[in-house]
Amino acid sequence: MLRQYELVEKVLDYDPQADEAMLNRAYVYTVQKHGTQKRASGDPYFSHPVEVAGLMTDLKLDQATIITALLHDTVEDTLATIEDIEAHFGPEVARLVDGVTKLSKIETMPENERAAENLRKFLLAMSEDIRVLLVKLADRLHNMRTLHFIKSPEKRQRIARETMDIYAPLAERVGMYEYMHEMQALAFRELEPEAYATINTRLEQLRSQDGGQVDAIALKVKQRLAEAGLRVEVYGREKHPFSIWHKMAERHVSFEQVTDIMAFRVLTDSEEDCYHALGVLHTTWQFLPGKFKDYISTPKTNGYRSLHTSLMYENSMRVEVQIRTREMHRRNEFGLAAHWAYKQADKADGQVGWLRDLIEIVEQSHDAEELLEHTRLAIYQDRIFAFTPKGSLFQLPKGATAVDFAFAVHTDLGLACVGAKINGRHMPLRTPLSNGDVVEIIKNPGAAPQLSWLAFVVTGKARAAIRRAVRLKERDEVAAIGSKLFDEIAARVPARIGKKAIRGALQRLDMDEPDDLMYAIGAAKLTDREVMEALVPGCTAGFEEDEEWSRRERAISIRGLTPGVAFELATCCHPVPGDRIVGIRRKGETVLVHAIDCLELASGVDNDWIDLAWGNRSVGAVGQLTVTLYDRPGTLAEMAGIFAQNKANVTTLVQTQLDHPFTSYDIEIEVQDLAHLNRILSALRASDAVAQAERQ
Known part of the structure; x- marks a missing residue:
C-alpha cells in the first residue's frame, strides 16, 4: 500500500501545481473515516481507496480525480455525507464522489435488473464527467485483484461475470486496454479455472521450447528497419490467456492452430515512419492478404490507432506485427485516461x-x-x-x-x-x-x-429512437381518436361541457392534462359511463347503453380515386383506417391500396403511385397480427377473451410455429380503425399469456 508521502510525491512529480495540503487532508480523511474496517483479505479497508488512488496517479490524472479515488467509498461505507465532502474538499470533488457512489448502490438488486441499472447509472454518470468512469474502473480492477479473498464462490462468480460483461468492455471502449486485459484475465481465472490453467501451462511450455526464437525475430525485424534508416523499438508480446481461449472458442480451433499467440510491436517516431516501416516489412516478407488493417487513418471508436499486418516469416511461420508511434502506444494502452486534459476537454471530444x-x-x-x-x-x-x-x-x-x-x-x-x-x-x-x-x-x-x-x-x-417515436406516434393517434369519441360522449351529457367541467373531470380521474383523458378514452381505458360521470357527477343515473349509438356501418371508402375506379386492400400489409396509404395503379387491374411503410412498395418504384386517404366510411377493415403465446393451458382462451373484450371479430387463426415453450399464430381480425387495432395490441402485450404481439 502507498504511504501518504509516496502518494503525494507521485502526484507532484507530474503536477507540481497540485495542492499538497489538500491531498494530505484527503488521505488522512479516508483513513479516519474507514477506521477499523477490514477487507476480506484482512487488510485495513482504507488500503483499497489508497490503491485506487495509486492507479489514478499511474495515469497522471488531475488532483480532483486522485482525491475522488481516496474518498470514493466514504459516503457509502462510513458516516460521511456528500455535504461533508463538499465542505472539506469543494463542490467538484463532492460531485465526482457522488457520481461514483451512485454507481455502487446496486448490490441488493436482482441480478438482471442490477446489470441493466448498472449500465444506466454508468452512462448517466459518464454524461456528467468521464472521470467518474475512470475511478470506477480502477475501483473494479483493484477489487478483482483481491477477488480470491472472498469466501463465497457464488459472490466471486457474480463479480467476475459482471466484470467480464460490463466493466471490461467499457474499459475497452475508452481504450484502456491494460485495464481490460487484466480484468478479463482475472475474471477468466474465476469463471473458467480449468481452461485458464490449461492455457497458462501451454504458454509456459511454449516459452521453454522457444529457444530465443522470439528475440531473434524481433532483432531481425529491427535490423531490417534500421537498414532502411528507421529508428524503432521492436519487441515481442504474448497474447493474453483470455484472448487465446476466446479465439479458440470462436473459431473452433485448437491451441496449436492459433497463429498469433506471439506478436510483435514496432514503435516509431512519426506516422510517416509507420507507413515507411510497413512498406519495408511487406517488401522483405510476404504479407497475408486480408490480414492488413489501417487503424491510423481510420481509428477505432475509442481512439485506438495502429497498423496491423501479418507476415509469412522464414520457414512458413506466420507473424503478426503492429506498427505505431510511441505516442500512439501510450494512448492505446490507457486510452482516454492517457491524454485526458480536463481543462481542455474539447481535445478529447473526438x-x-x-x-x-x-x-x-x-x-x-x-x-x-x-x-x-x-x-x-x-x-x-x-x-x-x-x-x-x-x-x-x-x-x-x-x-x-x-x-x-x-x-x-x-x-x-x-x-x-x-x-x-x-x-x-x-x-x-x-x-x-x-x-x-x-x-x-x-x-x-x-x-x-x-x-x-x-x-x-x-x-x-x-x-431506441424508433421505438420512442413509434410510442409517441401511437399515443397521438389514440388521443386523436379519443378526442372524437369525447365529443360524442359530451353530446350525451345533460349539460354544456366547457373547460371548467373538463378540469373537474381530470381531478376526479387523477389526471394532469386533457391529452391524458383523450388517450384514456381512445385506448378504451375508460367507459362512456365513467367519462360522463367524471364530467357531470350523477348524470348517468338510469343511463342505458344505446346499442344503436355504438353500431358501425361495415364499409370502406377511399378518397383520391376517380369515381367508379375499383380498388383492393393489399394483403401484404393489410392497411386499416388510420394508416397512411398510397395506391398502386396497375394496367387493366384494380388499384391496390398499400400502407405507406409496406415493404412490397420497395419493389414497385416504377409503378404509378396515387396519394390516397380514408373516406368517411372506413370501418370493418382487416388487421393482421402475429401473436406468440406461452405454450401452457388457457393461453389461447385468454387471447380469445382479449379479442372479445375489444369487440374484434376473428376471421382467420392459423398456428404457424410450435417451439416449446412458445406457440405462434397468424391472426386476421376485423377492426374499426388503427386506434382499435393498437388497443388490441396493447391489451395483448399486457397479458401474461402473450410473449410477443406484432402487427404484420
Whole structure:
C-alpha cells in the first residue's frame, strides 16, 4: 500500500501545481473515516481507496480525480455525507464522489435488473464527467485483484461475470486496454479455472521450447528497419490467456492452430515512419492478404490507432506485427485516461462521440431491459466505415443499414428519413452497408419512423429512437381518436361541457392534462359511463347503453380515386383506417391500396403511385397480427377473451410455429380503425399469456 508521502510525491512529480495540503487532508480523511474496517483479505479497508488512488496517479490524472479515488467509498461505507465532502474538499470533488457512489448502490438488486441499472447509472454518470468512469474502473480492477479473498464462490462468480460483461468492455471502449486485459484475465481465472490453467501451462511450455526464437525475430525485424534508416523499438508480446481461449472458442480451433499467440510491436517516431516501416516489412516478407488493417487513418471508436499486418516469416511461420508511434502506444494502452486534459476537454471530444450515442440511448430507452439490449448492441459489435456525400466518416456495427447511418449522423435525420442513395443508386432502406459506402439520406420533415424498421436496424441508437417515436406516434393517434369519441360522449351529457367541467373531470380521474383523458378514452381505458360521470357527477343515473349509438356501418371508402375506379386492400400489409396509404395503379387491374411503410412498395418504384386517404366510411377493415403465446393451458382462451373484450371479430387463426415453450399464430381480425387495432395490441402485450404481439 502507498504511504501518504509516496502518494503525494507521485502526484507532484507530474503536477507540481497540485495542492499538497489538500491531498494530505484527503488521505488522512479516508483513513479516519474507514477506521477499523477490514477487507476480506484482512487488510485495513482504507488500503483499497489508497490503491485506487495509486492507479489514478499511474495515469497522471488531475488532483480532483486522485482525491475522488481516496474518498470514493466514504459516503457509502462510513458516516460521511456528500455535504461533508463538499465542505472539506469543494463542490467538484463532492460531485465526482457522488457520481461514483451512485454507481455502487446496486448490490441488493436482482441480478438482471442490477446489470441493466448498472449500465444506466454508468452512462448517466459518464454524461456528467468521464472521470467518474475512470475511478470506477480502477475501483473494479483493484477489487478483482483481491477477488480470491472472498469466501463465497457464488459472490466471486457474480463479480467476475459482471466484470467480464460490463466493466471490461467499457474499459475497452475508452481504450484502456491494460485495464481490460487484466480484468478479463482475472475474471477468466474465476469463471473458467480449468481452461485458464490449461492455457497458462501451454504458454509456459511454449516459452521453454522457444529457444530465443522470439528475440531473434524481433532483432531481425529491427535490423531490417534500421537498414532502411528507421529508428524503432521492436519487441515481442504474448497474447493474453483470455484472448487465446476466446479465439479458440470462436473459431473452433485448437491451441496449436492459433497463429498469433506471439506478436510483435514496432514503435516509431512519426506516422510517416509507420507507413515507411510497413512498406519495408511487406517488401522483405510476404504479407497475408486480408490480414492488413489501417487503424491510423481510420481509428477505432475509442481512439485506438495502429497498423496491423501479418507476415509469412522464414520457414512458413506466420507473424503478426503492429506498427505505431510511441505516442500512439501510450494512448492505446490507457486510452482516454492517457491524454485526458480536463481543462481542455474539447481535445478529447473526438474520442468520446460514442458516449454521446449511448447517453441518447439512455434517454430514449423505455425500461431497463430495453436499455440493456441497446447498450449491448452499441458496445459489442464489430465496425464498418461509411461516408456522407461531403466526406464525413461514420463508424457503424457490421450489418448496419441506411437507417442506422441516418441516426448515426443525427437523430433528427433518422426521424425524417424516407429513402437512401448508396454510392449514387436508390436502394431499399434495409440494405446492409459495406466498408467505404457513400450514403445520401433522403428526408421528409413530415415523415416518421416505421415500426417495421426494427426488423432490420442493428444499432442501439436507431432502435431506441424508433421505438420512442413509434410510442409517441401511437399515443397521438389514440388521443386523436379519443378526442372524437369525447365529443360524442359530451353530446350525451345533460349539460354544456366547457373547460371548467373538463378540469373537474381530470381531478376526479387523477389526471394532469386533457391529452391524458383523450388517450384514456381512445385506448378504451375508460367507459362512456365513467367519462360522463367524471364530467357531470350523477348524470348517468338510469343511463342505458344505446346499442344503436355504438353500431358501425361495415364499409370502406377511399378518397383520391376517380369515381367508379375499383380498388383492393393489399394483403401484404393489410392497411386499416388510420394508416397512411398510397395506391398502386396497375394496367387493366384494380388499384391496390398499400400502407405507406409496406415493404412490397420497395419493389414497385416504377409503378404509378396515387396519394390516397380514408373516406368517411372506413370501418370493418382487416388487421393482421402475429401473436406468440406461452405454450401452457388457457393461453389461447385468454387471447380469445382479449379479442372479445375489444369487440374484434376473428376471421382467420392459423398456428404457424410450435417451439416449446412458445406457440405462434397468424391472426386476421376485423377492426374499426388503427386506434382499435393498437388497443388490441396493447391489451395483448399486457397479458401474461402473450410473449410477443406484432402487427404484420
